[in-house]
Amino acid sequence: MKINVEDYFLPHTFERLKEFADQHETPFLMIDKQTIGNAYDQLTACFPFAKIHYAVKANPATEVIELLRDKGSNFDIASIYELDKVINVGVDPERISYGNTIKKARDVRYFYEKGVRLYATDSEADLRNIAKAAPGSKIYVRILTEGSTSADWPLSRKFGCNPDMALDLFILAKQLGLVPYGVSFHVGSQQRDIDVWDAAISKVKVIFERLKEEDGITLRMINMGGGFPANYLQRTNSLETYAEEIIRFLKDDFGDELPEIILEPGRSLVANAGILVSEVVLVARKSRTSVERWVYTDVGKFSGLIETTDESIKFPIWVESQGEVEEVVIAGPTCDSADIMYEHYKYGLPLNLAIEDRLYWLSTGAYTTSYSSVEFNGFPSLKTYFL
Structure with missing residues (x-):
């Protein structure tokens, strides 16, 4: 699955937001006013x-x-x-x-x-x-x-x-x-x-x-x-x-x-004004023969993505990595088994996706900060920057 950011932002707008994102530690939300x-x-x-x-x-x-x-x-x-x-x-x-x-x-x-x-x-x-x-x-x-x-x-x-x-x-x-x-x-x-x-x-x-x-x-x-x-x-x-x-x-x-x-x-x-920027924490498989990768990111259901419950809202996810893609399960960082965003709806992410790569969750300006938990597992509330 390849996301074309031009379908969501004007090129100069996304470039400005990404330049800002490169200077900050994940996770955080950017809102383009x-x-x-x-x-x-x-x-x-x-x-x-x-x-x-x-x-x-x-x-x-x-x-x-x-x-x-x-x-x-x-x-x-x-x-x-x-x-x-x-x-x-x-x-x-x-x-x-x-x-x-x-x-x-x-x-x-x-x-x-x-x-x-x-x-x-x-x-x-x-x-x-x-x-x-x-x-x-x-x-x-x-x-x-x-x-x-x-x-x-x-x-x-x-x-x-x-x-x-x-x-x-x-x-x-x-x-x-x-x-x-x-x-x-x-x-x-x-x-x-x-x-x-x-x-x-x-x-x-x-x-x-x-x-x-x-x-x-x-x-x-x-x-x-x-x-x-x-x-x-x-x-x-x-x-x-x-x-x-x-x-x-x-x-x-x-x-x-x-x-x-x-x-x-x-x-x-x-909603369309927001980009939630997260980082890959871990990429893993569940067995020697598993063909399915799990991608764990530093945001999850309890840090802004609660609307992925029942996989209801399907956010576009953009990554810089290119090349062949493979279907993955995407999960959050907490010690809660419910903290899985997408398991049945298969997102395709690049095979060369690695730890510390960034995921850009588009159209996340609505119901992310307001649903973000205060200190579940000790994680702080989602930071937000307005540009």
């Missing part, structure tokens, strides 16, 4: 009518937050700790939504006291907490959607409720003095099947109509979550194609008078 800026500009060009709420959990670095703040982004927040980080760099609370449906009542109160007035929910208990701790706020109800089989990182089951329950929650919200504002869904992270947005938007349309006709409640917003892809091994359609199709789905159901549209990108904004 211009790539994030370009991704934001592309998304706003494709969806000029939408409000972008960056999902901070994808990469919560202050450098990323400040860059997107200056671009005009809003922010989707999952905890009081993310909230503090975003507020502390001067983001107005009107640009913030509390998108986590699993939250303590005292955390809701904290958000409310900081000025946040837009909250996600998917259960009666949570809704009642919001009514007490954040009176008069706008709420949007997250519904269950399909798409788990076509998303590389599914987000179904744990979040969202059945559309019938959503109707009940909106009615209760009005009774509790909250503002029934909109519906949200998430079709799964790294979603490759664009048609799943069609089914989700159709569900939203039914909820809008039933509430207005039967209960006199007019909803004003659709939060379509994230799901737009990054550039991993398994290629996807372009963002332009996603936008064309999704806008067509919206207009088929809502006509030209669209409600307010919110997008919550995380992966698609930051």
